[in-house]
Amino acid sequence: MKIPTEGKLLRIFIGEADKWQGNPLYEEIVILAKKAGMAGATAIKGFQGFGCKSHMHTAKLLRLSEDLPVIIEIVDSEEKISKFLPQLEEMVKEGLITLEKAQVLMYRA
Amino acid sequence: MKIPTEGKLLRIFIGEADKWQGNPLYEEIVILAKKAGMAGATAIKGFQGFGCKSHMHTAKLLRLSEDLPVIIEIVDSEEKISKFLPQLEEMVKEGLITLEKAQVLMYRA
Amino acid sequence: MKIPTEGKLLRIFIGEADKWQGNPLYEEIVILAKKAGMAGATAIKGFQGFGCKSHMHTAKLLRLSEDLPVIIEIVDSEEKISKFLPQLEEMVKEGLITLEKAQVLMYRA
Numbered sequence: 001m002k003i004p005t006e007g008k009l010l011r012i013f014i015g016e017a018d019k020w021q022g023n024p025l026y027e028e029i030v031i032l033a034k035k036a037g038m039a040g041a042t043a044i045k046g047f048q049g050f051g052c053k054s055h056m057h058t059a060k061l062l063r064l065s066e067d068l069p070v071i072i073e074i075v076d077s078e079e080k081i082s083k084f085l086p087q088l089e090e091m092v093k094e095g096l097i098t099l100e101k102a103q104v105l106m107y108r109a
Numbered sequence: 110m111k112i113p114t115e116g117k118l119l120r121i122f123i124g125e126a127d128k129w130q131g132n133p134l135y136e137e138i139v140i141l142a143k144k145a146g147m148a149g150a151t152a153i154k155g156f157q158g159f160g161c162k163s164h165m166h167t168a169k170l171l172r173l174s175e176d177l178p179v180i181i182e183i184v185d186s187e188e189k190i191s192k193f194l195p196q197l198e199e200m201v202k203e204g205l206i207t208l209e210k211a212q213v214l215m216y217r218a
Numbered sequence: 219m220k221i222p223t224e225g226k227l228l229r230i231f232i233g234e235a236d237k238w239q240g241n242p243l244y245e246e247i248v249i250l251a252k253k254a255g256m257a258g259a260t261a262i263k264g265f266q267g268f269g270c271k272s273h274m275h276t277a278k279l280l281r282l283s284e285d286l287p288v289i290i291e292i293v294d295s296e297e298k299i300s301k302f303l304p305q306l307e308e309m310v311k312e313g314l315i316t317l318e319k320a321q322v323l324m325y326r327a
Contacts (some may be wrong), residue, residue, distance in 0.1 A: 007316065009316065020222060020240060026266065027266065027281070030267060039269075040314055041268060042231065042266075043264055043266040044262060044263075044289070075314060087275070096264070100318060101318065102229075102316040102318050103317040104313040104314070104316055105316065108311065108312050108313060
């Protein structure tokens with residue numbers, strides 16, 4: 001895949017404490033993305049932020065340290081991401097999902 | 110907000126040690142974003158990098174460990190982000206601010 | 219650089235354990251970006267993910283903790299990033315490289 005290819009960057013903003021069927025939601029999303037054959041998925045933890053639940057999270061406050069913001073990033077074709085969305089929308093009860101254009105310059109396995 | 114909506118992703122690249130009125134700048138920006146009614150803000154810490162100050166930061170070197178790169182990400186409408194910018198520009202003495210298009214696929218509170 | 223300027227955001231998805239000439243690849247990329255005079259580079263560590271190597275990485279499993287996903291972000295003009303790409307493609311044996319549009323709203327040194 002040497003030639004620039006139009007792809008999409010899907011970003012899912014959730015909380016570290018969010019669950020799906022008893023398991024961490026971020027973990028379930030990464031596993032689902034793998035099953036769906038996505039090129040890759042990366043979960044990143046923020047150390048401070050606020051979101052849909054509208055209370056502030058910070059790594060400084062111990063009692064909230066279990067609900068830091070998490071961003072999951074998935075890069076693939078528009079087609080594959082579109083197919084993935086309905087499952088994702090079912091799992092994410094609170095959160096923000098964005099889609100951006102991203103040229104794929106290189107993908108080497 | 111099920112239907113894709115044009116939004117913007119604002120990203121602010123600063124240093125962990127940057128201050129605003131004696132407090133950590135990243136913290137002040139997140140608080141300001143909350144006051145401005147932004148949909149969400151997430152502060153992420155990098156473990157290595159360089160920026161405007163043009164010296165290398167790395168978590169490996171203890172003496173610099175207090176000035177690792179920080180990225181703050183804010184997603185909202187173009188209008189709300191535009192209103193937020195003048196305050197932000199006042200606060201960020203050194204750093205990089207970028208704006209990207211981002212479709213908002215889902216925002217659930 | 220007060221006026222919005224068209225820039226590019228280059229993102230490199232690699233593994234923490236990837237090497238270039240015996241050194242960590244992420245470190246070598248950040249050093250190279252600095253030598254190339256890029257405006258800035260930030261390396262971020264994910265805590266879970268999968269990529270080209272197609273096995274799951276997670277901070278929970280100690281034995282894999284040395285190969286967590288790493289994202290390096292570089293913002294600059296299209297021209298400077300284009301010049302940087304051939305070197306980068308030589309260094310990244312496995313991974314994903316994406317390019318996005320990013321308006322540079324502010325760059326203050």
